[in-house]
Amino acid sequence: MFPITSPVTSRFSFPGAWSIPALFALIVLLFAVPVQGQDAPRVGLKIRTLSAELRKQHNVAEDVKGALITAVEAGSPAQQQGLAAGDVILEVDGKPATGAKAVASAIAGASKSGKSTVSFKVMSANKERRDVTLALPQKSSGSASPLPGPK
Numbered sequence: 001m002f003p004i005t006s007p008v009t010s011r012f013s014f015p016g017a018w019s020i021p022a023l024f025a026l027i028v029l030l031f032a033v034p035v036q037g038q039d040a041p042r043v044g045l046k047i048r049t050l051s052a053e054l055r056k057q058h059n060v061a062e063d064v065k066g067a068l069i070t071a072v073e074a075g076s077p078a079q080q081q082g083l084a085a086g087d088v089i090l091e092v093d094g095k096p097a098t099g100a101k102a103v104a105s106a107i108a109g110a111s112k113s114g115k116s117t118v119s120f121k122v123m124s125a126n127k128e129r130r131d132v133t134l135a136l137p138q139k140s141s142g143s144a145s146p147l148p149g150p151k
Contacts, residue, residue: 043107043118043134044076045069047089049099058086064123066090067100077134083122090129091121111136 047067050060054068069087072079089097092106097120110118120132 043136044073044078045083046071046073047100047103049101050088058088058125060088060123064088064090065099066097066123067103077136081132081134083120083132084125086125088123089120090123091119093119107136 046069048054048070050064050066050068054060055062055064058068060068067089069078069083069085069089071085072083089103091097092103093110095106097103097106107118115136117133117135120134121129122132123129
């Protein structure tokens with residue numbers, strides 16, 4: 001039995017109850033820990049590293065390495081090129097996609113370096129492999145500072 005104290009009343013205790021700070025900490029841990037997924041908003045993909053559970057759910061062989069596409073944003077470059085939930089990204093710009101983090105980093109790197117496209121080798125849900133090239137949105141050329149500078 002753990003006591004729950006309050007500045008207004010002396011002591012409350014509930015059999016088997018947790019203290020309020022412990023409950024708050026548990027809630028923060030449960031909801032603040034990021035899910036093992038990466039979002040690549042530049043191309044409209046939501047991806048996750050292939051885990052044993054995802055492999056089983058999507059019937060992906062154990063030897064396949066990559067990132068599973070879990071969602072595709074409507075109207076995005078990814079949807080325009082025919083990518084769909086259940087597809088697996090195997091390579092990004094000719095390099096193996098070891099997981100979701102590697103794919104997201106490669107997309108971000110391509111964007112930062114000024115590339116206009118990023119290429120993927122993708123395996124569809126029916127195990128067909130194909131090459132897909134997605135356009136990356138161009139950065140605005142305006143040099144406006146987000147904060148006003150000295151005049």
